[in-house]
Amino acid sequence: MMTKTALIAGQGALPAILARALARNGTDHLVAEMEGFPCGIRAPEPVRFRIERLVPFLDHLADHGVERVVMAGAIRRPRVEAELVDPRTATLLPRLIGAFGKGDDALLREVIGIFEDWGLTVVGADAIAPELVPPAGVLVGQPSDADARDVERAAELVSGLGRLDVGQGAVVAQGLCLGLESLPGTDAMLRFVAAEAADLRPDPNGARGVLFKAPKPGQDRRIDLPTIGPETVRGAARAGLAGIAWEAGGVILLQREDVERLATEAGLFLWSWAP
Structure with a gap:
């Protein structure tokens, strides 16, 4: 039964x-x-x-x-x-x-x-619904070596942020932190990056930056897993980022077909990242 x-x-x-x-x-x-x-x-x-x-x-x-x-x-x-x-x-x-x-x-x-x-x-x-959590791999696009370095740096920041039980996301471009997620959430962070931090990249022709999301270290993963959905993609595009990455197995991907379509149209990569 x-x-x-x-x-x-x-x-x-x-x-x-x-x-x-x-x-x-x-x-x-x-x-x-x-x-x-x-x-x-x-x-x-x-x-x-x-x-x-x-x-x-x-x-x-x-x-x-x-x-x-x-x-x-x-x-x-x-x-x-x-x-x-x-x-x-x-x-x-x-x-x-x-x-x-x-x-x-x-x-x-x-x-x-x-x-x-x-x-x-x-x-x-x-x-x-196990299909909501994608396995490791690139879903859309192709991150560059510079993008991969930004993902690694963002993962370090999110890990440190999570140990303080504060947030689950960060934006990094050319090794610099442009935004950290706090109580207002991912969309608010991306709006800040789009409005205030877009011109902080040292090289205008260099890597555009990435959004990275992951659970907090030691988090009980039965509840409050980070999510990525269509509005996340729209926010990342408005912020001028190159792509979105997340810890493989630790993030819920909502409306996957719409997310992949929007990312493709915006020229963003989607990467279920495994260190």
């Missing part, structure tokens, strides 16, 4: 992709969304929950036979309204509030721990 799965859906394209994969695979599942963060999925109708009533929501999952959970999509850190907290959820608040003051990875680890305490198995998006 197939395990019943709960898709905890945030915003963006990934939750709908996973919902379709669950339906296509014939997996019995339900969809849940946090109030204030509509996921856009309407079949099945999402169960709505609040962080202040997390325990009743976990009980609801158990009562409906859920054994497996996948979390996907963007959710901003909610503001906890103390007057709405039920007594059982109140016992979890010290864990949650302590984690709210840390980076995303620390917070998500705590959330995973709470779900596991309820006997739920938390899996990554790639367990539902």
Whole structure:
């Protein structure tokens, strides 16, 4: 008998992709969304929950036979309204509030721990749709030797950034860091590079630069894997970059056909990079 799965859906394209994969695979599942963060999925109708009533929501999952959970999509850190907290959820608040003051990875680890305490198995998006994580290799275009050096430098920067639990991306051109990802995200970083950093390359005829993305070192890869989608390609093109690279096996590629088409039209390479 197939395990019943709960898709905890945030915003963006990934939750709908996973919902379709669950339906296509014939997996019995339900969809849940946090109030204030509509996921856009309407079949099945999402169960709505609040962080202040997390325990009743976990009980609801158990009562409906859920054994497996996948979390996907963007959710901003909610503001906890103390007057709405039920007594059982109140016992979890010290864990949650302590984690709210840390980076995303620390917070998500705590959330995973709470779900596991309820006997739920938390899996990554790639367990539902493994085709979302491409194997190593160049998908589109051909990076130059200079591009490869920029990818290696960007990978070093992302590794250092990730150890601080800050971000998962960097832009490097001709060995110089033009942008580092922080809480506003990849698109904001690319807008900054396009607007402010495009003229910082020492050689106007040299390497145009790369965007590199990777999970944080030691990150729990069942949740919050970096994603690349069509808007990432558009942002990289506007920033004048030569291509996009990512750690092989560690990044979700959304709408792959559209991403490859847009990259080809923009003259960008796409590289699932293995050191």
